[in-house]
Amino acid sequence: MALGKDYTSQDCSLARALEVVGERWTLLIVRDAFYGVRRFSDFRAHLDVPKAVLSDRLQKLVEAGVLDKQGHEYVMTSRGRGLWPVVHTLGRWGEQLHGSLQYRLFLHAACGTRIDSDGRCPSCTTLVAPDDVELRPGAGSERRDDPVSKLLREPHRMLEPIRP
Amino acid sequence: MALGKDYTSQDCSLARALEVVGERWTLLIVRDAFYGVRRFSDFRAHLDVPKAVLSDRLQKLVEAGVLDKQGHEYVMTSRGRGLWPVVHTLGRWGEQLHGSLQYRLFLHAACGTRIDSDGRCPSCTTLVAPDDVELRPGAGSERRDDPVSKLLREPHRMLEPIRP
DNA sequence: CCATCATGGTTCGGTGACCGAACTTAGTGC
DNA sequence: GCACTAAGTTCGGTCACCGAACCATGATGG
Numbered sequence: 001m002a003l004g005k006d007y008t009s010q011d012c013s014l015a016r017a018l019e020v021v022g023e024r025w026t027l028l029i030v031r032d033a034f035y036g037v038r039r040f041s042d043f044r045a046h047l048d049v050p051k052a053v054l055s056d057r058l059q060k061l062v063e064a065g066v067l068d069k070q071g072h073e074y075v076m077t078s079r080g081r082g083l084w085p086v087v088h089t090l091g092r093w094g095e096q097l098h099g100s101l102q103y104r105l106f107l108h109a110a111c112g113t114r115i116d117s118d119g120r121c122p123s124c125t126t127l128v129a130p131d132d133v134e135l136r137p138g139a140g141s142e143r144r145d146d147p148v149s150k151l152l153r154e155p156h157r158m159l160e161p162i163r164p
Numbered sequence: 165m166a167l168g169k170d171y172t173s174q175d176c177s178l179a180r181a182l183e184v185v186g187e188r189w190t191l192l193i194v195r196d197a198f199y200g201v202r203r204f205s206d207f208r209a210h211l212d213v214p215k216a217v218l219s220d221r222l223q224k225l226v227e228a229g230v231l232d233k234q235g236h237e238y239v240m241t242s243r244g245r246g247l248w249p250v251v252h253t254l255g256r257w258g259e260q261l262h263g264s265l266q267y268r269l270f271l272h273a274a275c276g277t278r279i280d281s282d283g284r285c286p287s288c289t290t291l292v293a294p295d296d297v298e299l300r301p302g303a304g305s306e307r308r309d310d311p312v313s314k315l316l317r318e319p320h321r322m323l324e325p326i327r328p
Numbered sequence: 329c330c331a332t333c334a335t336g337g338t339t340c341g342g343t344g345a346c347c348g349a350a351c352t353t354a355g356t357g358c
Numbered sequence: 359g360c361a362c363t364a365a366g367t368t369c370g371g372t373c374a375c376c377g378a379a380c381c382a383t384g385a386t387g388g
Binding site for chain 1: 176177178179180181182183186188191192195228243246247249250251253255256257258259260261262265266268281282283287291298318
């Protein structure tokens, strides 16, 4: 990202995290990867990001060890999974901004309970790992109708690829 | 931030959150606000951000209701406090990136226990609110020696102003 | 076996955001 | 009233981002 040149002058781990995921689009790409998007064209269809930028971001995420490139698929690594609490807490915060609209619901797959804003299942009282999260469409999630958005509206487990 | 024009085409609360805190520098400014920085010149001394950019970001954070401008001080609002889990989880993730260096330690002020990566006190098993966090310098935190960095190395409670 | 298409990019010129430096304004101390 | 500081604004130059066009590779089909 380069901030000054980079964030190294900041003796803070937040700055180093932002070097990896702080650029425009990057965190949305990571979110889509959690939702099961893996292919270049699918990221593109869902995000409307310029190809050159998408290419650059995916490459940097691979370099940083967040995604792993397997053939033509970009797959979340275990380091990448560590970003789930970040994506989730930031998303929950964003819900409170204007209308509290919940575009997507996050359920604990084991019991069907909605997980709370700090990532726990209220009935099991455990932290829910990203691959134990079930995704469901929420209110007002009908605006985009590209093929990827439609696939993402199908209930499915997080990190499961949206295509066979 | 404008992404395309803005993130509105993304029916996702993450995108709306990023409109507020997704621009360069913004989250570092928020972090400093948690640490007790309130004045324009102090943000500047600690972050080395161009004045015009700092001015712009502070203004946007005030507009978004994250900070409140009180005279010449920018004070965290309750909406801003909601960003603590985000700042904290992203910071903990950043620690694992290269050397696992912990520049700062976060303790539960009530009992002195270090809070874990999802923001809980292991001994009290409760979520720790930002104003119950005690800040301590950690390893390798001696690199910056501007006055603000020095003040921030003093143990103090989060959100307490670093100046009288 | 060649034409066509789909996928997954790279290249390229124009535009806007970011940068550091210089300048302006408002308040303070003496 | 003059120096000094804090808090910005203004201004060129530079760099990242943007959309559109172009290229490479592998599958499909006649």
